[in-house]
Amino acid sequence: MGAPEAILLALAAFGGGALNAxxxxxxxxxxxxxxxxGVAPIxxxxxxxxxxxxxxxxxxLAYRRELLAERASAPGLALVSLVGGAGGALLLVNTPPxxxxxxxPFLLLVATLLFAFGDRLHSRLNRRGPPRPAFGAIAQxxxxxxxxxxxxxxxxxxxxxxxxxxxxxxxxxxxxxxxLTLAINGVAVVTFVITGVVEWLPAAVMAAGAxxxxxxxxxxxxxxxxxxxRRFVIALGAAMSAWFFxx
Numbered sequence: 616m617g618a619p620e621a622i623l624l625a626l627a628a629f630g631g632g633a634l635n636a637x638x639x640x641x642x643x644x645x646x647x648x649x650x651x652x653g654v655a656p657i658x659x660x661x662x663x664x665x666x667x668x669x670x671x672x673x674x675x676l677a678y679r680r681e682l683l684a685e686r687a688s689a690p691g692l693a694l695v696s697l698v699g700g701a702g703g704a705l706l707l708v709n710t711p712p713x714x715x716x717x718x719x720p721f722l723l724l725v726a727t728l729l730f731a732f733g734d735r736l737h738s739r740l741n742r743r744g745p746p747r748p749a750f751g752a753i754a755q756x757x758x759x760x761x762x763x764x765x766x767x768x769x770x771x772x773x774x775x776x777x778x779x780x781x782x783x784x785x786x787x788x789x790x791x792x793x794x795l796t797l798a799i800n801g802v803a804v805v806t807f808v809i810t811g812v813v814e815w816l817p818a819a820v821m822a823a824g825a826x827x828x829x830x831x832x833x834x835x836x837x838x839x840x841x842x843x844x845r846r847f848v849i850a851l852g853a854a855m856s857a858w859f860f861x862x
Contacts (some may be wrong), residue, residue, distance in 0.1 A: 620652040621820050628821035631788035632828025633669045639847035642647075643723070644820060647855050654814050656716045657707060660808035662814045664766060664800050666821030669831035671797045681790030681812055689779075689791060693798045695752055696759040700799035703763025709841050721860035726767025727852030751780035755795065762799040763806070765851075769796060 616624075627648030631641030642663055649659035675682070682689060707715070754776040762769040773792045782788050807813050 616652065616816055616820075617628040620817075623648055624652055624817050624820050626822040628666050628824030629828035631787040631821075632825035634848060635667060635670055635825075635829065637795045638853060639826070640726075640767075641670075643726075643848065643851045643855055645825075647815075647858070649817060649821075654817060656712055656719060656816050657710065657719070658812050660707065660715075660765065661804075661812040662821070664807065665804050665813050666817045667825050668800055668804055669798075669822055670802060671793060673741050673826070673829060674675060675793060675797060678786075678790035678793055681784075681787045681851065682794055684784075685787055685791050689794060692755050692791070692795055695755045696762075696795045696798035697802045699756045699759025700763035700802040701806055702804035703797065703799075704764075705763075707803075708806065708810045708812055720856050722765045722767060723852060723859060724856040726765075727849060727856055729767075731849045731852075751776050759799045760797075761794070763803040766800065766803075769799065797855045 624645075627644045631644040633641075634644065635641035645663040645666060648657055649662055650656065654662060710718075755773070758769055758772045758776065761772070770792055773795060774788055777788045778792065804813075805854075
């Protein structure tokens with residue numbers, strides 16, 4: 616890996632860490648950057664997950680009080696997330712690279728649409744009546760499998776599932792989302808490490824950038840109008856989807 620590739624990966628991870636701290640969508644930067652730097656598709660997805668994990672770890676500390684309030688539901692959903700995340704990661708490492716590359720534009724497009732219309736979906740589902748914990752557990756299992764396989768848009772999916780479970784406190788919902796994201800990505804990363812699909816030099820460069828982005832970049836981004844940050848992520852996701860469709 617030369618200096619231009621290292622700079623590209625560090626900048627992408629910095630931006631990805633900042634986006635995840637503010638609005639989500641960090642993988643829209645890190646995954647394509649790894650592809651452009653010459654990393655194979657499956658290895659790029661695994662390496663992106665490793666690189667962005669430290670930012671999720673740091674977010675847990677910020678939400679510790681809200682997580683205590685969800686101690687009744689968190690352990691069960693975390694267990695479901697671990698099982699689903701491991702299943703999705705195993706599915707990824709056993710997918711032929713050519714097949715995964717054909718799926719990438721569709722996965723990016725789905726993640727972009729979820730990000731773009733997630734708030735509307737969340738608001739609509741939140742008005743649909745009584746709590747449905749059984750549905751929430753089943754939905755979380757499906758989200759975790761998808762998250763272990765690719766990961767884009769899982770935050771929006773989880774917020775929608777929590778709404779169907781009857782949750783209304785957005786801070787507690789976000790806290791639970793961060794914890795379950797850590798469970799999904801954490802077990803996926805362990806699977807990726809065991810199966811040897813992580814490119815460690817790019818991962819180390821990007822992890823440092825992601826941590827800096829999660830702290831310094833978020834401080835800058837929070838001064839911007841959140842609507843513009845959201846529009847940027849949607850435009851980026853649409854552009855990346857189009858690029859992978861036609862490349």
